[in-house]
Amino acid sequence: MHAPASPTSFDDAQKLDRGANHLAPDCAGQNFYAIDRGLRGLLQLYLEPDDFRRLEPHFDRLGALAGGRLDELARTADKHPPELNARDRFGRDEDWIDYHSSYREMEAIAFGDFQFHAMSHRAGALGMDRPLPAVAKYTLQYLFVQAEFGLMCPISVTDTSIHLIRKFASAELQDYLLPKMLSGDIATMWKGTQFMTERAGGSDVGAIETVARCEDGVWRLYGDKWFCSHADADVALLLARPEGAPGGTAGLALFALPRRLKDGRRNAYRIVRLKDKLGTRSMASGEIRLEGAVAYLVGDAGHGLKQMMEQVNLSRLSHGVRAAAMMRRCLNEAMVCARTRMAFGKTIIEYPLLRRQLLKIAVPVEQSLSMFLYAASAMDRANAGSTEAAGILRILTPLLKFRACRDNIPVATGAMEVRGGNGYIEEWVNARLIRDAHIGVLWEGTSNINALDIVTRAVGKSRAHRTLEAALKKLLEEASPIPAAFRDRLRLALDRTLVFAERVAAEPALEETARLAASALYHVTSCILMTWEAAQPGTDPRRALYARLVLEHRLSARDPLGPRTGDWEHEAAEIIFSEPKVSLPQIAGLLER
Ligand SMILES: Cc1cc2nc3c(=O)[nH]c(=O)nc-3n(C[C@H](O)[C@H](O)[C@H](O)COP(=O)(O)OP(=O)(O)OC[C@H]3O[C@@H](n4cnc5c(N)ncnc54)[C@H](O)[C@@H]3O)c2cc1C
Numbered sequence: 001m002h003a004p005a006s007p008t009s010f011d012d013a014q015k016l017d018r019g020a021n022h023l024a025p026d027c028a029g030q031n032f033y034a035i036d037r038g039l040r041g042l043l044q045l046y047l048e049p050d051d052f053r054r055l056e057p058h059f060d061r062l063g064a065l066a067g068g069r070l071d072e073l074a075r076t077a078d079k080h081p082p083e084l085n086a087r088d089r090f091g092r093d094e095d096w097i098d099y100h101s102s103y104r105e106m107e108a109i110a111f112g113d114f115q116f117h118a119m120s121h122r123a124g125a126l127g128m129d130r131p132l133p134a135v136a137k138y139t140l141q142y143l144f145v146q147a148e149f150g151l152m153c154p155i156s157v158t159d160t161s162i163h164l165i166r167k168f169a170s171a172e173l174q175d176y177l178l179p180k181m182l183s184g185d186i187a188t189m190w191k192g193t194q195f196m197t198e199r200a201g202g203s204d205v206g207a208i209e210t211v212a213r214c215e216d217g218v219w220r221l222y223g224d225k226w227f228c229s230h231a232d233a234d235v236a237l238l239l240a241r242p243e244g245a246p247g248g249t250a251g252l253a254l255f256a257l258p259r260r261l262k263d264g265r266r267n268a269y270r271i272v273r274l275k276d277k278l279g280t281r282s283m284a285s286g287e288i289r290l291e292g293a294v295a296y297l298v299g300d301a302g303h304g305l306k307q308m309m310e311q312v313n314l315s316r317l318s319h320g321v322r323a324a325a326m327m328r329r330c331l332n333e334a335m336v337c338a339r340t341r342m343a344f345g346k347t348i349i350e351y352p353l354l355r356r357q358l359l360k361i362a363v364p365v366e367q368s369l370s371m372f373l374y375a376a377s378a379m380d381r382a383n384a385g386s387t388e389a390a391g392i393l394r395i396l397t398p399l400l401k402f403r404a405c406r407d408n409i410p411v412a413t414g415a416m417e418v419r420g421g422n423g424y425i426e427e428w429v430n431a432r433l434i435r436d437a438h439i440g441v442l443w444e445g446t447s448n449i450n451a452l453d454i455v456t457r458a459v460g461k462s463r464a465h466r467t468l469e470a471a472l473k474k475l476l477e478e479a480s481p482i483p484a485a486f487r488d489r490l491r492l493a494l495d496r497t498l499v500f501a502e503r504v505a506a507e508p509a510l511e512e513t514a515r516l517a518a519s520a521l522y523h524v525t526s527c528i529l530m531t532w533e534a535a536q537p538g539t540d541p542r543r544a545l546y547a548r549l550v551l552e553h554r555l556s557a558r559d560p561l562g563p564r565t566g567d568w569e570h571e572a573a574e575i576i577f578s579e580p581k582v583s584l585p586q587i588a589g590l591l592e593r
Contacts, residue, residue: 024341024419026428027332028071032146033063035332037580038369039139041539046135046373055136058126062114062140066147070109071429074148076102077282078432084274084286095271097232097284106148106282110155112186114140117158121166122182134379138321138372145325146332149436150282152322154191154230160314161192161237165256168299168307176296177235177256193233194311195225195257195288202227203449205305206248210240210290212255212297219255219297221269221290229443231271231286234259237311239304240295252304255295269293279435313397315444317375320400323408323440324368330415330433331365334358335577337419354418355573359549361414362576364407366546367526371400374529391467395458396525402450402515403522405440412437451518452511460505465498465521472525475532481584482535482544486591490528490547493555497524523554534584541584545572548591568593 033039043059044052080100088094110116119125119132119140126132132140137159145152162181165174180190201207210223221240228236236257245251261267272287299307338349338358348354375396381389416423416430423430441447458464472494476487497520504510504517527547534544549572552558568590575582575590 022342023422024337027067027329027336030067030332030336031060031064032066032143032328032332033059036063036328037540038366038543039142042369042373042533043135043139044538045533045536046377047133051133051136054128055126055132058114059139059143062143065109066143070106070144070147073102073106074150074282075429075432076100077106077148077150081281082274082284084271084284086270093270094266097271097274099284100282103151103282106151107154108186110144110151111158111189111191112184114144115184116140116144116155117162117191118182118184120159121162124184134376134383135373138318138376141318141321142325142328142372145322146329148282149322149326150280152318153280153283154193154233156315156318157194157230157233157311158192160311160318161194161235163314164237164254164298164307164311167310168254169256169296173256173296173298177258181235190234190258191230193228193230193236194308194315195228195236195238196308197227198224199226203446205239205252208239208241208252210238212240212242212253212295214242215292219295220292221255221257221295222292223290225288225290227275227285227443228271228288229280229283229285231274231284231288232259237298237308238295239308242301245301249305250302252308253301254298254304254307256298257290257293257295261294267293277439279432279437279439281435312444316401316450317372317379317397319440319444320368320375320397320404321372323404323437324365324372326433326437327361327365327368327404327408327411329429330411331358331361333430333433334361334415334418341420348418349577352570352573355577357414357418358577359573361411361418363546363549363553364404364411366530366543367523367550368400368404368407370529370533370543371396371404371522371526374525375400388467388471391462391464392471394462395454395464395468395521398445398450398453398458399518399522399525401440401444402447402454402518406447408437408440409434447515451514454518454521455501455505455511455514459501459517465501468525469494469498472528475528479532479535481588482531483588483592486544486548487531489551490524490531493551494524494528497521497555520555523550527551527555540580541582541587542576542580544584544591545576545587548572 077100083098085096085098115125120134120137121131123130141152165177181192183189196205198208198210200209210221212219212221238255238257239252240255241251242253258267268291270289272289275285277285338354339347341348375393378389378393378396382393412434416434419428419430422428425431476491479487501517501521504513527550530543530547533539534541572590575587
């Protein structure tokens with residue numbers, strides 16, 4: 001008798017699985033960098049050649065980890081959420097949180113091996129002789145989150161806390177905090193977090209009730225923070241109102257709250273309980289009671305919210321990247337399933353209805369990829385001193401946060417549906433992807449709050465949409481291999497979108513359409529980016545097909561009772577799902593028909 005053949009590759013494993021039990025496999029064992037043609041092409045466009053050459057091995061390594069060990073750890077950590085201990089065995093209020101070993105191993109990968117938290121603040125991470133560019137950092141976040149979402153909150157909020165402390169804290173406070181926070185030694189390093197939301201208000205930050213009292217020259221905080229992710233962080237940045245300061249946002253100051261005092265004792269605040277959450281279950285979110293906790297004023301007491309908004313904006317960008325990542329995972333899962341699951345004698349990808357469902361997943365995935373890479377490259381240029389890039393980043397940040405996080409929800413549900421009933425079962429990753437997707441529309445500002453920021457502030461006050469317009473029109477000029485008629489349609493869509501957004505910004509009666517205007521800005525921007533990218537050497541020309549799909553389905557009027565698709569869409573779907581090596585001249589005709 002022969003022993004059963006053991007699989008030697010992922011493809012072999014898929015065939016064996018299919019033969020064994022008819023069920024489609026998942027993405028386990030894939031390298032999420034290697035299989036991402038869109039990303040690989042775009043990184044050569046958005047990164048300097050030297051950076052790309054030096055960093056690509058790390059993208060590849062993290063891509064393999066995300067499809068392998070990290071994915072296993074994330075699955076386990078989700079099933080073993082953190083637990084709060086309120087007291088030690090002697091009855092002392094030494095509260096602490098226990099994490100499963102799978103979470104600790106992921107922390108070691110993130111903070112120790114890759115040093116996500118420090119990589120854009122100092123040299124040394126991943127062998128680089130200088131801080132990593134934003135494009136590289138967010139690409140690494142994108143790969144990591146395809147496996148694990150929950151831990152990205154502590155990672156990112158440590159990174160953004162370091163930014164705030166470096167920018168606003170006194171030299172003395174920097175000397176105290178930064179060496180610990182920038183350390184790559186996970187046994188001793190200090191991680192950061194941000195506590196803002198209180199029962200009285202999350203969106204309405206001015207309603208914050210926490211009071212700061214200066215007692216014997218030391219600031220002490222009194223109050224309750226209602227949503228505190230990474231509840232046991234070593235240092236939290238938070239907003240509180242110094243006694244006697246005015247009400248509303250004007251009276252809020254920014255403080256750094258260490259978990260331990262300089263003599264090692266617990267600071268005077270308690271984690272009262274942990275939240276029982278729909279998603280992000282691997283990570284601890286809790287409620288905090290401040291009982292005279294020692295805190296350090298950061299920067300100017302009169303500019304607390306303004307300073308904190310820098311952290312909020314960095315987090316918003318990261319949230320957009322995380323949504324893009326989770327959507328990519330959804331697409332990867334859906335594609336593996338669609339190519340292997342049999343129904344009525346065919347693989348399900350052969351059915352036109354299913355292919356249309358796949359397109360509805362694929363298009364927002366590719367939009368968010370272009371949007372986050374372009375936003376990150378704007379951040380790199382802004383950091384190098386470009387005011388134009390700073391303007392672009394100003395509007396792209398809430399656009400990405402608003403739309404990508406919102407798209408993540410139907411994309412996750414769509415991917416579940418492609419897997420069928422198994423997608424609903426917690427043994428498969430789809431259920432977790434659905435649970436995790438929903439937090440994106442809540443933290444760092446709900447969809448409404450981000451849409452209002454886009455329309456009233458980025459468009460109405462900063463006029464950042466006009467800076468974006470100039471950049472996008474230049475990209476359209478540079479996309480000359482794309483048929484002129486298609487580029488003209490995009491130019492027209494851009495003009496109309498900008499006029500619409502300006503009207504909504506100017507007329508209070510139109511506030512209820514703020515989300516519509518914000519969505520249109522996102523769609524037209526991503527359309528133009530994908531068109532430009534498709535025209536560049538080395539990228540995936542199919543990005544132009546995604547652009548046309550967005551133009552037709554998101555930016556053009558349609559008759560709800562007429563047939564929704566034309567012949568070109570069938571051909572586009574065929575090329576998108578079957579011909580990864582297609583050339584731009586082969587698809588150019590499809591952009592005009
Ligand atoms: C799991 C989890 C973890 C979190 N972690 C943190 C954390 O670590 N730190 C932190 O500070 N916060 C955290 N939050 C809080 C989160 O940021 C807030 O929940 C969020 O900002 C919304 O605030 P809220 O819950 O008070 O809702 P509200 O502000 O009461 O909003 C309720 C609804 O009203 C809408 N709304 C409010 N104002 C307007 C307006 N002007 N126009 C139109 N609609 C409006 C909102 O869009 C929303 O739909 C966390 C939340 C969750 C669920």
